[in-house]
Amino acid sequence: MKSLKTHMNRKHLLIASFSLLLSGLLGTSAASSPIPLATAEARIRQRQDQLRLISPAAYDLTRYPIADQNERHWRQLLWATAVIEPQDAYVRTAIAQILTLTPQKLTPAQSRTVEMALQIATQLYLSNPTPDLQQPFIQTIAQSSNSRWVAMSLSALSKGGATVIQQQQWIDQIAQRFPKWSENVSLYTTIKELTTAAQTPPIRDLLTWTIVPNQQQLYVFCQRDRSELCTAFLRDRTGRFVKNNGQPWSMPLLTRSLHNLSWNFSRGYTPQGIYRIEGTIPQPDTDYFRAYGFYSLVQLFAPLEPGVKEFIPGRRGTLTGKLDGYKTLLPPSWREYFPIQASYWAGLFGRSEFRIHGSGEDPKFFTNNQRYPQSEGWNPAIGCLSALELYDSTGRVQFAQMPDLLSRLGAKPTGYLIVVESANTPDAIAAQINAL
Template structure:
């Protein structure tokens, strides 16, 4: 079966699996009142049913195998980026696909930057140790910053000792590296500061902009463990339930690629985002549960970030970003990753749910989290018989945020910050931080 026939089959199976609820053709936006009125029973996604998921998985596996079976040539070259996306998502045929990636790497110097990005991302995600000997001689041929940075992170993943060599190479190959957000972030990784992280309690108590609710996403360095989302209300207090227990909700800020936040499809960057509303996505991996629309600096204009109707507001700069941070955090480079990510052109990093089966990631340290492309993801439980939504930590988080802000437009902020430690972030850790912040 050729790829055209397979694509037709995939579309037919997708429609069959989702016949009662195809992906929406346009996003629906929600007011706070509309969001608060929703309940899990309002949503279904038949592709999450046992039969629907099986159809999609079988189609994906057939697609993977058809791409692997293509003979060498332009058709196979064109098929590789999608092949490795599917291999990573379904954790399938990883060993079988490896030779195709290793054969392609030495040719990347003659490929366009987007193909370089896609295949180097596959190397980082799936085959770093095997790819590293082929990536070193490729580096001088990578003349744009994004593929070069991905290649460098792949080498670091394979061998941490590569940092010294890379630290010398970056300014040689890119004399103006300090003007490039991706290379700035890379050099920060290659020249880590010995300074200790400022007190987290100070950040959790920071006003940002008074009168707006805030989601605080506490994550582990490396993002290989589940984090926790907290909600601070418009008055600056963290939300608790009727029994006085701190509201916490498991959340994953890991991308499938594991790349840093300044790279396309990398992890959620640390730092400050603005929230500008809620909507229903057209992405079938996100599903129908409303997401919170978070935006990075630069992706959001200054006026949008500030939630003020001021079209003539100033352009973005680091000094403006710093005004949101408490004084003790303004020199802490890792918290500026969100600003660098916005400068690097990242966007659409949403707070959303998931229709991906956690079973694909059984045995991983982040299970039952389902990493995607760099967003902040909350698990959801879908009825295997009907595809109806049974329980949604995403809906609970979004509604808790909406109630805490009491703003019809759902305007507010999001902080993503890493918490040193091992294992999943626990409610007890979160409570200790909130208590220390006096909030």
Template sequence: MKLRLLLALTTLALAACAPLRPSQPPAEKRYTAAELLALKPADFVWPATSTDGERALREAALADIRARLALPPGAARDAALPRLFELVAQYNAEIAAARPLLLDALPTLGQRDAETQRALLTAAHTLYAADAVPLLWPLLPQLTASKPFAIAAYTLLQADAGAADRLRDLVPQQFPQWADDARLAALMSRLRPSAAALPPLAELLAAPLRPGFAVIVSLQRVGRQQMGLALVRGADGRFVRDAAGRLFASPQLALARSGLPGTVTNGNTPQGLFTLVGAGTATNPNIGPTPYLHTKLPIEASVAEFEHVAMADTAAWSEAVYDSFLPESWRGLSPLREAWLAGLAGRDELIVHGTTLNPAYYAGASYHPGTPQQGCMISGEDWDPATGRLLASRQLTLAQVYAAASRRDDLAGYLVVVDVPGEGAVTPAEAEALVAEAGR
């Protein structure tokens, strides 16, 4: 009974990065700004973050992995593969042992459904890109759905130096209407990069978006393999500073475990503009009890939700509506267009949240102590190993700084995610220089 319960918890812990709905979810708590500001870290406890709780979940996950690895070839093993590779990636365990199963499955994907294709191709991209290359080229013509095709293409781009030229010719041949598909449009933008220099980032940081609303600005690195920083610009248009005048800049990771682009399911947080519509407590065990900030992409949110005004929910979305929030110099540019394309592609439930995952799973990674999940923006948290009580939370601090700066009880506002050039984690000194250039 105990093992079955732990396996069930592990299954829930692999659900998407969002306030998901298990079979019997607890009621989700929504917060006003005043309620959010009254919270303290000690208000939250999550037993699975204690040493004993975490060990039990990990042991259950490892037992599940090994049971799936031991299945003989056949329908049962085929059905077990998607979750097997989710577990392998989350726990960084049995990667070598699982490799042959993935490589054996890849040549058969042309006869599998699109969701199975997506799951196994994501595993190839995440864990075995170099090994998968010779198997993916003959598979590509069999991938008739744009999502699995795009994942395979991004895997080839990651591991095959000559892939871009071949893919640039192949996409229009295989998908003549590629420009009407958000995933393929994003892929072709990657294959045909613009030579034009981006406008000054200061113009984006100073842009009002919509006057009177607070904004979280998430500064990230290209590729997302390093920690970024979240800044908060208040409803008055000024970036938040402490009493000593230091800019508020909180570490934040916008990397998904898959490392796929933002237009693909379970890919990185897309660059661009989100609307922020409140705060709540998630039911995903990997997120835990600390309140998340509820952000939505275009299309996922109606135009009315994006505008934060009362208007007909039937108002039509268009790229021009999306661009209207941005300063003129940044409109129509590929980097910030990613959020628009991600919304068109159906991505949703990408929120700003904390984490209950043990950073030790990713020790040695360039983004450590970050804990990537499935596309959300994640702030680190410290949990008491004896009790599972929250000791410190960058997520709660970010949410409270935003709540105070928003001056709105409903917390309505915006999020901008933008990649900045450079190496290593984004530093407070870089953020300070950018904000100073913006005059904010």
């Protein structure tokens, strides 16, 4: 295992070094020009700014009740909680108290605060599943009329180590409280995922399938554990896989959610399935550098996401035909495989703004990165696919993968992205590609 990890790290560094050469071809100057927000001093200040927000007084609900006028306070504080991931009792107690509001009638501002608290509660609970946060999730399932919050609570409890019997008891309770649960996207997808054991169809069928003729297809193969790096392979418009030194070109990406939320919730990990690749979003921008890095972002659209020009070339707008229309984009052996439908359901649910991007954040900025040494250097996202982008103490880029990807996709990229969870290793998938 140690030798394999060493090999993978060397491979990633070689890819990143090559991408630095490509950055010159793309007309960027990041390799030679320091970026002020990426210096060691700036990164220390950024982390300290979040740490300063964490104090018992800040979480005092008598001083800062969940009211419209305190929304900004709680959004800033909850984001700092996600970044720092403090395990202090006063933090967990305050968040648990906020979750007791899930059964109540709330204003839009209050609802936004409670929803973010649910996201952060999931993150804290999955890092340390203790009764103080478990009970509010159980209460939400039993009492809240908000189906999305009920589904989020069920998902958190299930991922936090609940037994199959406990899961089924909660599912039965939800079915009684929400007789039309199967018509509700949040409840349906959560329960379906927990109760469906489907075997992954043949990967070869996916590799040889053409979604739409004359369109490039970027495959991203992931493990079920999204803390593991995914691997991208590219098939060009002629149907041939792009090679590098005689082997399939590949690139590691991370699709882990900072909050460890499931794919069917806002800010959850990247859903499996098909996305339309449609252009790029230019960078850099000082306001967004830390979140998205120095290079352009690849723009992706879920099947039912508004804003796409042509999900199917020659047909304006989003995908038509509902779920049956989506299934026709897949090879026959994959059409009834529920996990690959995730991007369809996510778009229907309202998830949007999926991107492939780098990261200007210091990997040490997010405390929970320490728990995932297998993806060291890569930063989590809240739905997007994250590429490696590292800077030295002076703010100069050392490693960046986005230039390589951007050059291979083309100046105005179009095509499709396919995200798939598979137990196959990257080497095994590469071998299948070589055998085609």
